[in-house]
Amino acid sequence: MKDTSYKFEKSKRGLMERLFESPTVRSMSPAAKVVAYSMLAFWSVFVIFPLYWVVITAFKDADAVNKGPFYIPFVDFAPTLDAWRAQIAADPFCDGYAIVRQLYLLVYNSAAYVVSPVVHIAPLDPQICKIYLAFTNSIVIAVTSTFFCVTIGSMTAYALARIQYKPKFGNIVIFVLLCLVVILASSYVGTPWYVNAPVALALFFLLARSLGKHFKATLGNGDILFWMISQRILPPVVVIIPVYMMYQAVGLLDSHLALIVIYAVGNLPIVVWLMHDFFAGLPIELEESAQLDGSTRFGIFWEIVLPLTRPGLAATTLLTLILNWNEYLFAVFLTTSKALTMPIMLAAKNAGERGTLWWEMCAIIVVMIIPVIIMAILLQRFIARGVLLGAVKG
């Protein structure tokens, strides 16, 4: 055997090895660095440029937009506040107190709505700055609907992840049939609905108790979950006319409540599906342990389950918030002036008599983006991994 041993010499590397081999285990090879950083740089430009373009366009005037493209403020074009003045100064109601007036109007009209079945108080007309109105409307509607959606949705998801439901198929059929009977009786026989509904409900419990024993086929949690997501399979536009007519019947058109309800209900399936996976992924021993320690079902949910699914909850909340914040279809159908939201304001700039007002649009977009960015920054610290480490592994 010769005296040499066969090992790699770092000094004898070829060109390709120098390029593609990482010098130490902690670093990347030169070629990989070039590729990775150039791809990252390209992608950053791809993501950041539209934002940059929106922001600078918001400070352009008509000439700077139409004779462009101009890229750099102060160099290519002189920035102006025209687009912002058009929103604020041109509106006689837009002054420093606009927000206060807007909040007062909101509280007053909400109170008026709540007491309306008892005393009639005429709601105030929104004689106020339009962009403040749309902005506060959007915030109130998006935040409230997201709150209800995430609260109800995560509780539903937890129940479906931890409790086995076995609804009898026959009972569900009975329930649906009785619902139909109530509708038909209310509209054709003429008996009031508040009589029909309790009678039907009592009848349902009676039938479910007596006939229910004989039904064999049952549904499981998987079926319930699928039924929920199936509500999102059809595009929302198919329900827009029935929803419009229902709101018309109860006098909720152009109100905050109308949009809050429809957004909360519409996004419920998404929340349930996302949160269900997070809850199902939790080790069940933690909940069993808490149960033996004496926690109630709600206590376990609040004190053990929610803190551990906080990253998922934060991500779901952010997603729902953005969906509700951007929603256009229902908003455009169900509102006219009082419950106007930002997307409607934005769309209105698209088809004016003076053509598309890109600079005004961009000013509104900037206003719309800011709350979302703030929420994302607030929530992103919860969207961190590794929370479950040390729970059940040895």
Added chain:
Amino acid sequence: MANGNPGVPVSFDKIQKSFGAVRVLEELNLDVKPGEFLVLLGASGSGKTTALRILSGLETATEGRVRIGDRDVTDTLPKYRDISMVFQSYALYPHKTVGENIGFPLKVRKIPVAEREIAVKEAAAQVQLDELLHRYPRELSGGQRQRVALARAIVRRPSVFLMDEPLSNLDAKLRGHMRAELKHMQEALGTTTIYVTHDQIEAMTLAHRVAILERGVLQQLATPSEIYNNPANLFVAQFIGSPPMNIIHGTLQGDVFASDAGKIKVPVKGKVEKALLGFRPEDCSIAAAGKGELAGQIFTNELIGDHTLVTVKTNKDMLAVKAPKEYRGKSGQTVGVALSKGGLYLFNAENGARVR
């Protein structure tokens, strides 16, 4: 620390459990004495964990009653049963510190903060955790997590401790150490403890009495020495002991057990067509060729430390024999195996029952 709850008795009365068509427990009758350390021992799938979960209330029995003290708790919610449980995975709350973990059972009972802190400190001191109260579970080693789980169980002084394989996630050395601590703690507190394990060493060392379960049937309930020296049936005899009891096949006629390897005079009388003779590795010894009741060739020698384990191959069976640590046999060497009269057990091969 003041003594915990004075021990209360626990009883399983004709407990049955089925998951769908699968019967996991068949009529389990088990009485645990006050203050007793009872170990439920069995292989996986024997129903031992199910029995424990039925007692804890996490699972409901299909039939039968469970009693803790003089209360029938069959239909009682887990939180009102006054039990605490240590899980195999510890089930520590990862978002709570050690102190908050230990104090959680008291927090949900709305014990005032000052009182709670004293109790937490006491419980933590009991398991040497006092320095770590502000750490999170992820910052602890496996043994420390195990202690947190124990402290959380003892902090509220329950009537009964339930432990579901609490030591099986620890390494061998730590397991031995924690076993001793656990035994000491249980003796100091005097709380009735039911402990589930598949590890016979844990069962033998910890228990006042061991209950051996197999396929949902209680095989034997007795003290560790009784289980070892007087197994009720073939399953228990083979389950306990390491290496397990040697078994040879043959027939019993009168007081003579006849097999291919030789005829052996046994201390019982009977007539069993298919009989099994069992004896433990330490109840036999290597004899010179031609001597001893059985004959065979040496298969392997293993030096364990305090003894040499010799495996002898007879016509049909492999026999483990504990020889002195100086013993060195050659593989293939013909030897005899001498049996000691007191260590012979006879079983019926048909049903595994002990022939007495």
